[in-house]
Amino acid sequence: MTVIDRDMDSAMVDRIVDGPGGYTGVAGDEQWAAQIRRLAKLRGATLLAHNYQLPEIQDVADHVGDSLALSRIAAEAPEDTIVFAGVHFMAETAKILSPDKTVLIPDQRAGCSLADSITAEDLRAWKDEHPDAVVVSYVNTTAAVKALTDICCTSSNAVEVVESIDPDREVLFCPDQFLGAHVRRMTGRENLHIWAGECHVHAGINGDELADQARTHPDAELFVHPECGCATSALYLAGEGAFPEDRVKILSTGGMLDAARESNARQVLVATEVGMLHQLRRAAPEIDFQAVNDRASCKYMKMITPAAMLRCLTEGADEVHVDPETAKLARASVQRMIEIGQPGGGE
Structure with missing residues (x-):
């Protein structure tokens, strides 16, 4: 791995503080951004940032998007080092698709409540209860869970993935219960079993909040992620005529960006x-984008701070490793999804 001369960056690096919420002490200003770009070039790295990252992290990145799209970009990138500003399972996915590259995450402690809601042991036991079932796992899972999966899916192609499976076969869908409910609603499939997992941030965006916002903003469109606890409420509002059906859109993060560019709202x-608001506002600056819940901030995503990014590029930390056999099995489940022809966005 490339060694960076720490003395060149000592003034800024020495301000880094490792606290309970992650690395702090460095402002994400223009001086920092110039330093990050210089270090990335020295290390031969491409910088990837998820849509939920801090605005300054998104702005310094070479590519911004959802996790699967970024991992596929990483596999095609000419650089040998990938710095993934996101949560840990995302960096794992990048390593799965780029096994010969060095993959770094600015803070390996950046976890994910959704990915953690099912373990490989949980999935093995569930499969034992349904030995003939097809396992469909959301990409927001660990490498170990992907390795036990038949087909991965994204929020934008989950319906197509499930519809590609023999209707007589049972399907085990994990780990997000709200996305699973959306798939069951769209497919009408009764032999779809859903794991009771959730993203704590999306689950916290509730139907009452959405209904209140819809009533006070009657001319607005609604962009709702299918991981949200309020997704069913959004469709109910539309179905009951409380909100125009054509203005309620259940979308992945990538789908939100596409819809924003096409919207006349x-x-x-x-x-x-x-x-996500940062990218939406960049995509369609003429639209007033407002959060249904402005407290819906993921503490794990926000652990990728300017200080963490500086430490990562200076020290070459933290490197992400995936056991080769696990990576091989996990890669096969992702590839099966892509072969269906609807790779979609990551989440």
């Missing part, structure tokens, strides 16, 4: 992690 209410 003056205002859009957004139900997902608040970091």
Whole structure:
């Protein structure tokens, strides 16, 4: 791995503080951004940032997007080192698709409540209860869970993935219960078993909040992520005529960006992690994007701070490793999804 001369960056690096919420002490200003770009070039790295990252992290990145899209970009990038500003399972996915590259995450403690809601041991036991079932796992899972999965899916192609499976076969869908409920609603499939997992941030965006916002902003469009606890409420509002059906859109993060660019709305209410607002506002600056819940911020995503990014590029930390056999099995489940022809966005 490339060794960086720490003395060149000592003034800024020495301000880094490792606290309970992550690395702090460095402001994400223009001086920092110039330093990050210089270090990335020295290390031969490409910088990837998830849509939920802090605005300054998104702005310094070479590529911004959802986790699967970024991992596929990483596999095609000419650089030998990938710095993934996101949570740990995302960096794992990048390593799965780029096994010969060095993958770094600025803070390996950046976990994910959704990915942690099912373990490999949990999935093995569930499969034992349904030995003939097909396992469909959301990409928001660990490498170990992907390795036990038949087909991965994203929030944008989960319906297509499930519809590609023999209707007589049982399906085990994990780990997100709200996305699973959306798939069951769209497919009408009764032999779809859903794991009771959730993203704590998306689950916290509730139907009452969404209904209140919809009533006070009657001319707005609604962009709702299917991981949200309010997704069912959004469809109920539309179905009952309380809100125009054509203005309620259940979308992945990538789908939100596409819809934003095509929308003629003056205002859009957004139900997902608040970091997404930065990219939406860049994509359609003429639209007033407002969070349904402005407290919907993922503490794990926000652990990727300017200080963490500086430490990562200076020290070459933290490197992400995936056991080769696990990576091989996990890669096969992702590839099966891509072969269906609807790779979609990551989440």
